[in-house]
Amino acid sequence: MVKQLFEWDYSSYPGAKRYPHLFKPIQIGNLMIPNRIKYAATEDNLNTHDGFVTDADVAYIRERAKGVVGGICTMQGVYMDRKRQGQGYVGQAAAWDDQFIPGLKRLADAIHEEKAIAGFQLMHCGRVGAVEVEYCQGPSVVPQRLRIFRPVQEMTREDIKQCVKEHVEAARRGLEAGFDVMEISGIVGYLVSNFISSYTNRRKDEYGGDIRGRMRFAVEIIQEVKKICGKDVPLGIRLCAEELLDDVRGNTPEESMISYQIAEEAGVDYISVTAGWQESIVPVISRDVPMGSWIHLAKRAKEHVKVPIQMAYRLFRPDLPNKAIGEGALDMWEMCRPMIADPHMPKKVLEGREEDIRHCVACNLCLARLFRDAPMTCYINPVCAHESDPRYASPPPAEEKKRVMIVGGGPAGLECAYMAARRGHDVHVYEKRKELGGEILEASKAPYGDEELMTCIHYQKAQCEKAGVTFHLGTEVTADRIREEMPDSVVLATGPTFSKIRTKGGDQPCVVNVLDVLSGKVQVGEKVVVWGNRKPGIGVALYLAKQKKKVTLIGRDRSAGFDINPSFKWRYMIYLAQNGVTLYNDCDIEEVGEGEVMVKTYDGYRFPVRCEHVVVTEREGNENLKQVVQEEGIELFVIGDALVPRNLSSAVHDGYRIGIRI
């Protein structure tokens, strides 16, 4: 008898007609899942440092449960050992004792209250674990490539047996808490994957050797956990289809497929396909990897096993999984980051409200924060991890309706505009250009996926329109206009001013602005100096290098990309090198001369660099209009790059914070 937990009828929804494959049921084990959507387990660092579930985590997961509209919502992986060697994140939930069951039950209950299926994940972080203790565990002592991880202790046979037992005990606690689906994490460098990989498993005993030996640990966990799950609770495993560890002699793709077959033989009811490890040097999920790049891995998995195949990994648009499922290359669409950026993403797809989706821009800030022991934050979604704070996540209507003038139609201004308008204010956005988007219009021209940045503007524009914001395009705000209109509040979201090269020759025609270059208004010569080594400089340097120009990037920061999060920055450093961009950090331009600039290092060395143009990307705050607003006694807010030049994320977060405060 197939078990069905909740009744869902999608037939009247436009999304079900547009994406029919996403909203049809699927049987996994003995459980009928109403649709093909799953929020995949994602750490959020929101729980207490000793593993107890918090209100913040419950609120976070409840929103994702709403979003999956009847699908599977998986809580973050739990660590299972009292010694905490399996703990990979400071705020990771624990399940090593019955005292954790009440907290886990709160998560399961929250998911069920949204009529979704509650997924529970067992995750011993192995080689990347032991965040709070001295040594992590692994099958063999293979030194860490990344020094942030702990030294490895080789597990004895007794340790292995104990670890299997801990999986079973944790699974029991998950079941007692009310979870409906059980999942084992065997990916990205966590313990199960450490045993499976030839890179980290050098054992000579029955847990090492060929892929069958290396799978033994996984098989024992699967078989033992399966026993406790019984027939009604499906058991799945997340496994690497490609480790992308060829540089350190990891598994071949063929071995990975054998691991899938062995897992299936051992009794799993589904497999979630993943690619890469945290130690891989191949980019997998960042913006520079085109969407849909990894579907071939799901397809390959389908060719090797019969159990349903699930996958996340750069499937940010519903058309991609819908097509893959229709073609038989995939069975379920998993999401982590798209639902961090917009927890209700699939719900909006179902309701035919795709314009309301706040799309993830694949910047990996969320991961960078987790690895640095900070709570989850989203670059593009200011509400992420604040779901438990109603005044922040769902701010009340304004007590007094105000006429709000927002100067600037970029990401900061637009974010502020729709939030203020939703709260009842009469909001007017003034944009001197005839198009909304601010500097993102130009920034999105940079290569390696930056066109995805425009999704933020599309979302904000749609929200502004729905909230009744009035746009005044092609209208430059002057002091006279402010005095004439005398609004109750002014929000300056004008973007930055671009710095002048305040040295000899800095005013020559060969010195041009980054926005003019990216928009195509200015054509530059074959040899170009870009001044400023933060993201705008890196973006335009790569844009020009792609046109085969000889680019030299000069900046005052000690390392380039100071404003890019570390989980993405390494990609840019590689691209700069691959595209032949010469990089001089810790330097400034001392003089602009005929066909060259004089570069001066921080410690006083000087050298000339030949160039035909100098592209200015260095920015400063924008003080224009501030004085007149203050003189008139009008409430004033300065946000985004106008306040301090930073990045898109800061603009969006600034805009939101002021939008809920006016």
Added chain:
Amino acid sequence: MAFDAEKEITKLWRNLHNAQSEIQRTWYRWRQAALDGAGSAVNALEVSLKAAEVTGKEIGKGMLPRLNWLKGEEAWLMNLANQIAGQWINHGAVVTVGKGEQPFEVFIKWERCPWPTFAKEYGVRMEEDVLCCDRILQSMLVDVNVFFNVHYEIETLKAIPRGEGVCLRRLHRVKQGE
């Protein structure tokens, strides 16, 4: 634009050489501090060798992110040898790397090295300099061997401090059973 290239390079060169000299001086100052702290019972060579071991292990760990197997073992080996050479080049030595006649064998040759000069300056025996270099090199390989699941060794064939004109070292894969 007024630019005196010779002047800029001279400044840069002088500072580089000063920085390089500080590396060796710092080593020997700390050696002296360790010996003074440990008292007369301690064997100076043992202290130096322990420091060499710690240093070598650290350098070896630092090499892990920069080594990879993508182009096969021979390319990996040359990369490893060049990284070893690079360590001494940064200190002011002149070092070259050449393939050996045997597979998986390279020779690293130090034609000039600042370390013996500083050993002399600080009153340290020449043989200690040789043994410390050996220990650093061997310790570097510990984590590299485990990480890549290989077995490489390095042996000293000639040494400047022994009056042999150059330091010559053979880095090679150890055959199974050796």
